Amino acid sequence: MIFGATGDLAKRKLFPSLYRLFERGRLEKFAVIGVARRTLDNDDFQQSVKDSVLSALGEKGNLDEFVSHFYYQAHDVADSSSYTSLRKFANQIDENYQLDGNRIFYLAMAPEFFGPIALHLKSDGLTEVKGYKRLVIEKPFGHDLESAKELNKQIRSAFSEKEVYRIDHYLGKEMVRNIEVIRFANAIFEPLWNNKYISNIQITSSETLGVEERGRYYETSGALRDMLQNHMMQMVALLAMEPPIKLTTDEIRSEKVRVFRALRTIEGDKVNDYFVRGQYGEGTIGGKKAPKYRDEPMVDKESNTETFVAGKIKIDNFRWAGVPFYIRTGKRMAAKSTKIVVQFKDIPMNLYYQTEKMLNPNLLVIHIQPEEGITLHLNAKKAGGHLDAQEVKLSFANTGSNAMNTPEGYEKLLYDCMRGDATNFTHWDEVAYSWAFVDKISEVWENSKADSFPNYQSGTMGPKAADELLEKDGYFWWPVGDLEVDICK
Ligand code: BG6
Numbered sequence: 215m216i217f218g219a220t221g222d223l224a225k226r227k228l229f230p231s232l233y234r235l236f237e238r239g240r241l242e243k244f245a246v247i248g249v250a251r252r253t254l255d256n257d258d259f260q261q262s263v264k265d266s267v268l269s270a271l272g273e274k275g276n277l278d279e280f281v282s283h284f285y286y287q288a289h290d291v292a293d294s295s296s297y298t299s300l301r302k303f304a305n306q307i308d309e310n311y312q313l314d315g316n317r318i319f320y321l322a323m324a325p326e327f328f329g330p331i332a333l334h335l336k337s338d339g340l341t342e343v344k345g346y347k348r349l350v351i352e353k354p355f356g357h358d359l360e361s362a363k364e365l366n367k368q369i370r371s372a373f374s375e376k377e378v379y380r381i382d383h384y385l386g387k388e389m390v391r392n393i394e395v396i397r398f399a400n401a402i403f404e405p406l407w408n409n410k411y412i413s414n415i416q417i418t419s420s421e422t423l424g425v426e427e428r429g430r431y432y433e434t435s436g437a438l439r440d441m442l443q444n445h446m447m448q449m450v451a452l453l454a455m456e457p458p459i460k461l462t463t464d465e466i467r468s469e470k471v472r473v474f475r476a477l478r479t480i481e482g483d484k485v486n487d488y489f490v491r492g493q494y495g496e497g498t499i500g501g502k503k504a505p506k507y508r509d510e511p512m513v514d515k516e517s518n519t520e521t522f523v524a525g526k527i528k529i530d531n532f533r534w535a536g537v538p539f540y541i542r543t544g545k546r547m548a549a550k551s552t553k554i555v556v557q558f559k560d561i562p563m564n565l566y567y568q569t570e571k572m573l574n575p576n577l578l579v580i581h582i583q584p585e586e587g588i589t590l591h592l593n594a595k596k597a598g599g600h601l602d603a604q605e606v607k608l609s610f611a612n613t614g615s616n617a618m619n620t621p622e623g624y625e626k627l628l629y630d631c632m633r634g635d636a637t638n639f640t641h642w643d644e645v646a647y648s649w650a651f652v653d654k655i656s657e658v659w660e661n662s663k664a665d666s667f668p669n670y671q672s673g674t675m676g677p678k679a680a681d682e683l684l685e686k687d688g689y690f691w692w693p694v695g696d697l698e699v700d701i702c703k
Pocket residue numbers: 419421440441552622
């Protein structure tokens with residue numbers, strides 16, 4: 215059951231992803247009930263599903279068969295009688311398709327409806343099923359720790375923690391899932407993966423898009439809540455966690471939670487030493503002029519909302535003491551790119567020179583998007599030279615995965631949910647700890663006006679202060695453009 219079936223997410227991500235699962239034979243017995251406010255008949259709904267698949271994936275042969283599994287119900291989320299008729303309809307569909315009473319509720323809706331819908335699903339009997347029941351919810355999961363707790367309480371009165379699948383679409387990305395394998399399946403990395411050998415880790419997720427028509431939401435969110443609290447923190451946890459004793463959902467999640475528990479709290483006066491906020495001004499991206507954030511629709515002309523954040527995260531445990539994790543994310547930056555750079559410490563004594571420069575440090579670059587792969591930066595002898603060293607790169611590219619065209623992990627996440635595998639969804643404890651961390655930063659930022667806004671030009675890599683954040687520790691951001699993986703065709 216997809217709540218919000220006429221919305222953007224359903225059209226852009228969910229229908230194409232369901233189609234891909236269908237095409238791969240991963241949906242055998244299934245039916246989808248699209249639920250939304252507006253009145254629509256089944257034929258029109260099926261046509262809209264078809265259109266969304268066509269526009270995402272192009273012409274497909276068995277589309278008619280696929281869309282014949284889709285039904286539509288107009289629905290008022292606040293009205294019990296609406297749920298009662300939905301229940302009857304769902305029971306009927308269950309029987310027709312022999313679904314064994316298994317039911318997934320996907321809330322592709324504005325977050326204020328998550329709690330009320332979950333409560334109605336229970337009180338109006340939709341959760342009384344013979345099989346399994348699962349609730350999938352999109353972000354944002356609350357606005358801060360308090361509101362997240364309240365939302366969780368409402369949801370948990372209808373679903374157990376094991377039945378709640380909180381989506382973080384970064385956990386559907388192929389290379390984010392690969393972090394664990396790269397770390398724990400390679401003898402050459404895991405022994406070095408600690409403060410003895412790693413000097414710092416940098417995670418960049420930059421976007422060229424601006425806020426565009428999402429001004430209303432973004433004004434109350436900002437980059438801190440929109441990207442850092444969830445996607446960036448999840449990547450930190452995967453990079454920093456201890457090896458799980460087994461590859462089970464509970465073991466993996468509990469190792470991630472231990473990372474969150476070890477996060478150093480950054481609060482009060484410390485916030486502006488560890489974190490930098492930015493807001494885009496006018497600029498040029500891809501040869502086109504871009505407006506400043508304050509000129510975007512639904513945005514306050516004096517807005518104090520950050521569209522960029524960079525920060526230094528410290529994990530106070532035995533493995534990571536002393537190693538900064540630098541993160542940065544922002545809108546309207548120079549490139550669309552998500553990359554992780556693990557910078558290893560310099561060797562103790564350097565005997566070689568690279569044309570009068572110091573040796574480059576070893577880097578392990580994990581390319582999350584748009585290209586997917588890993589690159590290891592090493593030093594080797596320059597052919598023909600005396601003992602001059604030069605940097606060489608060993609690259610692996612996930613070719614054939616069609617990275618740019620995949621529905622960004624939704625296909626994998628939907629499939630995981632159907633199989634009952636919650637590993638790549640966020641557990642409540644992870645959500646709570648990361649809100650507690652982020653709340654301390656937003657508290658300071660919301661109570662002090664950023665006089666310098668806008669402080670970076672559209673089409674750049676953010677404000678100068680983000681560079682200074684690393685410079686004062688003796689580092690610099692590895693430029694994302696120079697770290698491209700060589701895609702082997
Ligand atoms: C979403 C944010 O969660 O992630 C958006 O709300 C952002 O603001 C998007 O653009 C980025 O996702 P991706 O997959 O394009 O990096």
